[in-house]
Amino acid sequence: MVSIDVWNASVDFPIFDAKTRSLKKAVLGKVGGKIGTEQKVPIIEALHDISLNLKTGDRVGLVGHNGAGKSTLLRLLAGIYEPTRGSSRIVGKIAPVFDLGVGMDPEISGLENIMIRGLFLGMTRKQMEKRVEDIAEFTELGDYLQMPLRTYSTGMRVRLALGVVTSIDPEILLLDEGIGAVDAAFLNKARSRMVDLVKRSGMLVFASHQDDLLFELCNSAIWMDEGHVKMQGSLREVITAYKGRDPYAHLDKDTLERLGESPVLTTKSGEI
Amino acid sequence: MAITAVGLGLLYSQLFQAQIGTFLPYLTVGFIVWNFINGCLTEGTETFIRNEGLIKHLPAPLTVYALRTVWRLTLMFAHNLLVYFVVLAIFWGPLSKVGYTITKDGVPQPGLSWAALLAIPAFVLLAVNGGWVAILFGIISTRYRDIPQVIMSITQLLFFMTPIVWSTDILAARFGEDSAGWRIWVAELNPLYHYIQLLRAPLIGNEQSWHHWVVVLAFTVVGWGLALVAMRNYRARVSYWV
Numbered sequence: 001m002v003s004i005d006v007w008n009a010s011v012d013f014p015i016f017d018a019k020t021r022s023l024k025k026a027v028l029g030k031v032g033g034k035i036g037t038e039q040k041v042p043i044i045e046a047l048h049d050i051s052l053n054l055k056t057g058d059r060v061g062l063v064g065h066n067g068a069g070k071s072t073l074l075r076l077l078a079g080i081y082e083p084t085r086g087s088s089r090i091v092g093k094i095a096p097v098f099d100l101g102v103g104m105d106p107e108i109s110g111l112e113n114i115m116i117r118g119l120f121l122g123m124t125r126k127q128m129e130k131r132v133e134d135i136a137e138f139t140e141l142g143d144y145l146q147m148p149l150r151t152y153s154t155g156m157r158v159r160l161a162l163g164v165v166t167s168i169d170p171e172i173l174l175l176d177e178g179i180g181a182v183d184a185a186f187l188n189k190a191r192s193r194m195v196d197l198v199k200r201s202g203m204l205v206f207a208s209h210q211d212d213l214l215f216e217l218c219n220s221a222i223w224m225d226e227g228h229v230k231m232q233g234s235l236r237e238v239i240t241a242y243k244g245r246d247p248y249a250h251l252d253k254d255t256l257e258r259l260g261e262s263p264v265l266t267t268k269s270g271e272i
Numbered sequence: 273m274a275i276t277a278v279g280l281g282l283l284y285s286q287l288f289q290a291q292i293g294t295f296l297p298y299l300t301v302g303f304i305v306w307n308f309i310n311g312c313l314t315e316g317t318e319t320f321i322r323n324e325g326l327i328k329h330l331p332a333p334l335t336v337y338a339l340r341t342v343w344r345l346t347l348m349f350a351h352n353l354l355v356y357f358v359v360l361a362i363f364w365g366p367l368s369k370v371g372y373t374i375t376k377d378g379v380p381q382p383g384l385s386w387a388a389l390l391a392i393p394a395f396v397l398l399a400v401n402g403g404w405v406a407i408l409f410g411i412i413s414t415r416y417r418d419i420p421q422v423i424m425s426i427t428q429l430l431f432f433m434t435p436i437v438w439s440t441d442i443l444a445a446r447f448g449e450d451s452a453g454w455r456i457w458v459a460e461l462n463p464l465y466h467y468i469q470l471l472r473a474p475l476i477g478n479e480q481s482w483h484h485w486v487v488v489l490a491f492t493v494v495g496w497g498l499a500l501v502a503m504r505n506y507r508a509r510v511s512y513w514v
Contacts, residue, residue, distance in 0.1 A: 013512060023416035075511075079331040082508035094331055102329040120330060 002092030002171045002202040004054045009083035011047040011072055011227075046072040048227040049086070054203055061214040061235055062207035063242050064224035070207040073224060074098065074174050077205055092202060095121050095170030100161035110145035110152070110160055111136075117164040127169075135163040138193065140186075159186065166193040173201040177208045191216070211239065274355045277303050284437050290375040293366030297476050298374050300359045302436040304352045305398075305471045309464060311345040312402035313427050317420040319410035324514040334507055338406035342399055349395075356475065367477055374478075378441030384477035391474040398471060401492055404499035411502045414513045434464045463491055 019025050020041050047069050054060060054077075062070045075081045076088065078096040103120040104113050114135055118128035136145055139159045149157065191213075198204050198217045208214050214221070214235065221238035223231040231238050240246050280303075281296035288295070316338075320327060323337045364384075366372055371380040413419035443455050459465045466487040473480035 016513075021415075021417045023412075023422075024418055026416070075328070080328060080511050082511075084512075096329060096331065098329050099325075102325055120326075 002056050004052065004077050004088070004090050004092075004172065004203070006050055006052040006076065006083070006088045007086050009047065009050045009076060009086035009088055010045065011076055011081050012084045013044045013046055014041045015044060016041060046227055047076060047083075050076070050229060052077075052222075052229075054205070056202050058220065059198065059204045059218045060206065061218035061221040061238075062205060062224060063209070063214070063221060063239065064230075068224040069227040070224050071098065071176055072227075073222075074176055074205060074207055077172075078174050090172075092171040093122050094172045094174060095168055095201075096174045097121075097165050098174070098176040100158060100165065104149060104157070104161065106150035107148055109148055110139075110141060113149050113160065114145075114164050117161065118168065121165070121168050121170070123168055131167045135160075135167050138166075138189070139163040162190050162193075166190065166197045168197070170197075170201045172203045173198065173205075175204065175206040175208075177210075211243075214239070273303070273307070273352050274300075274358070277355065277359075280437060288375050288438065288442055290378075291366065291373075293363050294372050294374050294476075297359050297363050297367055298439065298472075298478075299437060301356055301472045301475045302468060304349065304356055305468050306431065306434070306436050307352060308345055308349045308398065308402075309467055310427055310431070311348065312342065312405045313409070313423055314420070315341050315345065316402065316406035317409045317413040317423050319406045320414045320510055320514055321410075321417075321420075327511050327514050334410075334503065334510060335403075335407065338403055338410060341406045342402040345402065346399055373441070374439050375441045375445060378439065378445065379479070381476075381478045387480070388474045388477065390480065391471055394471040394474060397488055397492065398467060401467070401488070401495060404492070404495040408495065408499040408502050411506050411510060414510055415506075430462065430464050433458060434462055434468060435459050436468065463487065466491075 014020075050073065062073065064070050072081065074096070075098070076083060077090070078094050079088075079090050080096070082088070103117055105116065108116070111132065114132055115125070115128050118131070119125065123131075136142075139145070139156075139162075141156060141159065144152070144156065149160075152160070194213075195216060204217060206214065206217055218235050220233065221235045222229055223238050223242050231241055236246075277300040278296070281292065281299045284290070284299065285292045285295040319337050319341045320334070323340075326332070327334075327337070360367070368384045370383045372383055373380055409419070409423065413423075440456065440459050443459070447455060466484040469478075469480070470484045470488050472478065473484075
């Protein structure tokens, strides 16, 4: 069983400048008397009074404008930021995928990077050894996997990273946006792997601006705005409120077919 | 590493009128040990600053980063140890002689023996100290970014204050056994002297005083105590500060 509970949590960032980062200034400043008016470090309230209860099987989409606190919320849920006020409890192993490239070493080969990245995502060496072949096949990089990572193009790096990320068995999967910088043919392949990955995972929280991906992977949504939870509910309701229109009207036919949903429901738009 | 040691060994053995056969190993091993200690101090302060990317993306305990730093330094120490074995092979004769002296009229040393195995627990103790240094100094310098520079200049001073390129024998020789007086405290009050001596003495067959072990053990206990207090209070803040 996995679960994440957050009670009235807030995350405040201190904004240090050159002066407040210096111990010398902090000590010597006491001697000369105060010159500046405001000695305190300014604080940004990135998240304010968040309460969430997520449990096994939840597939939550995070939507909101840039700077609304989506990434910060994901980091709070991952346990990277402990709430400055309030409290949180995380049960289960977290696989945070915020940046595809984190933990990759440009000097070692692709194969070694597969191993390292997997270990960073909480897999064991044995589990990764079983997956290496599958990942190698998926990335279509062939002999390039023996070469050091610095020789790879950006797209190749993304392929490698995506291959590793989608091969794991996460208990709690936290995905941040920015997965989609690959060519179209590969994206379709990656998409099906993403769907499989999410099916395997016990819980998903996914921040994205792409409606079609959200609809494919999630079943409920949270709308973040200025560090608050503005709305929480079913995916369609939240997206409709967030975008101001029914999202299904703008998805192309293929996507709708894949989702198995009927196109625009005129009756539904009346309810919301 | 080898070049530095040989160059300085030749120079200083002339300056201090020491036998090259015993002084050069003394200096080389001193350098190797100093490199490890210096690494713990300077890289330890940047443990968390340099791993900013990982800290912000992975919910791993902070000790992981400190251990990574110490482990890397340990590997580098192992590499430098090759120089030690070369030096040992060359100067096996003078070093294994009972009652050799490092400088002229210095304290007679017992020479290499099985006591050299004491180097293993000594290194383990040094590495354990590296752990708390990385955690404690790492946390402080993540908050106050001018600490790494301060530590850097202090270690530079300490390098010259610590008997690495000179030996305590020289103090005694210059001022006489009894009147060295306060000057001997320059070494004794310097904690790094005890750390260096802890590992260097067994490696080159010097006489080792038990008080080095006591001092280093005391530092280990106090240091880890402070590091644990810092961890308890500021562990959660580090990801905000980096």
